[in-house]
Structure formats: C-alpha cells, structure tokens
Amino acid sequence: DAKTTQPPSMDCAEGRAANLPCNHSTISGNEYVYWYRQIHSQGPQYIIHGLKNNETNEMASLIITEDRKSSTLILPHATLRDTAVYYCIVRVFSGNTPLVFGKGTRLSVIA
Amino acid sequence: DAGVIQSPRHEVTEMGQEVTLRCKPISGHNSLFWYRQTMMRGLELLIYFNNNVPIDDSGMPEDRFSAKMPNASFSTLKIQPSEPRDSAVYFCASNLSFGRGTGELFFGEGSRLTVL
Numbered sequence: 001d002a003k004t005t006q007p008p009s010m011d012c013a014e015g016r017a018a019n020l021p022c023n024h025s026t027i028s029g030n031e032y033v034y035w036y037r038q039i040h041s042q043g044p045q046y047i048i049h050g051l052k053n054n055e056t057n058e059m060a061s062l063i064i065t066e067d068r069k070s071s072t073l074i075l076p077h078a079t080l081r082d083t084a085v086y087y088c089i090v091r092v093f094s095g096n097t098p099l100v101f102g103k104g105t106r107l108s109v110i111a
Numbered sequence: 112d113a114g115v116i117q118s119p120r121h122e123v124t125e126m127g128q129e130v131t132l133r134c135k136p137i138s139g140h141n142s143l144f145w146y147r148q149t150m151m152r153g154l155e156l157l158i159y160f161n162n163n164v165p166i167d168d169s170g171m172p173e174d175r176f177s178a179k180m181p182n183a184s185f186s187t188l189k190i191q192p193s194e195p196r197d198s199a200v201y202f203c204a205s206n207l208s209f210g211r212g213t214g215e216l217f218f219g220e221g222s223r224l225t226v227l
Contacts, residue, residue, distance in 0.1 A: 032214070034214075041200060041221070041223075042220060042221070043115075043202050043204070043218030043219050043220055043221055044154070044202075044204075044216075044218050045218070046215040046216065046217075049214070049215075087154075091214070093214050096141075096142040096159070096161040096166065096206075096208035097214075098144050098156045098159050098167070098216075099144075099156075099204075099216055100156065101146075101153060101154035101155075102153070103153055104153075
C-alpha cells in the first residue's frame, strides 16, 4: 500500500507556481521522498527526490518539512504541458526497490 | 539512449488467447520491473527482477501470468489464457541498482492490451 496521501486533483493557472502537497507521516529514517508524473497514459517520469533537505532541479523544487512528515512539490511556472498526474512516493534509496504508486494528484494547468 | 522499449504498443486479442508482452531495458541497467495500470486499481507492481533473477512476484495476479528474464537485455510477460479483466496498460521499467544514481526508474511507453 502507498504510504502517502495526496489531494486527488488541483488546478493551476498557466504561468503561476503549482504547489502540490503530500503527507507521509509514517516515513522511516532511511526513506526518501520521490516525485514522478504521468502525462496522459505515457510511462511515469521521474521529477525529483530528497531525504531531508530542500532540493531543486531544472524541473521542480522539493520542500520537505523538518519533521519529514510532509512535503511540497513546486513547479515554479506551470505550463499546459505540466498537466499530468503527480505521484509522491516514499522509498528507501536502494536501486532495486520498486516504486509503490498511490492515486496521485491530477494537476490541470489552465490557460 | 533509446530508453526502455516495449512491444507491442497495442494488442487486441480474444479471450482465451495467449498474450506475450516484451521489454528491452536500458543497456547497463540490472533491475527490471513490470507494472499494470487500470482505471480502477491504478499502477500496480506485478514482478521485478534484479540481475535477471525474480525478486518479488507477489503482485502477479494469478497463475495465468508469468514473467521471464532470460538475459540482461530482454524480458517477457505472458498471459495464458487471457481474460477481459486483463485489459490494461502494462509498463516495463528499468534502473541501475547500485552506484551513485538517483534510484530513478525509467519507464517504457507501455503496452495497451485489450482482451475481448
């Protein structure tokens, strides 16, 4: 079973920041927070991951609370192409550990 | 890099027929994962391999499903006999299970199966 809780859907205006929350109150000390997204039935795509520090890459920023019980994925300037289902997953940092997907958040970016 | 390659992209078959889905992982990756996605159940892990050895097949729904990985560059998922409830998109993913990588899984584009 997924160990995360996400809102089922969110809307965001094009050009604005999209802030996607995730609760993972039972996260273990050796588990990372991963974010993936799935655009219209394509294969899921990795976005970013982190342990306890905030992380940023060319796609997004990840903010993890100090107690690590929740996090927020930030898409700084959402475009229509960011419309997708976003999955927050907790997982140990071991390469052959599978991802367990929950229902994710369906983000709709509106023009 | 060509990415994870799956075939066929679409398959329509009749109930009772054998279905074989194929996956070529990214060269050099040593872990391979098979997932199934339906509207009702979302993305479910079926089975995964590490160094060609099945590690966990507890997600395989029943004996009609089988998966093999005869070498590091090829895996199959077989359904025999197929049933309408097997209709879904089947995804294959691979990654490198050691080293300083992100632990990122790379997914193929999926095989959409329709069983009539």
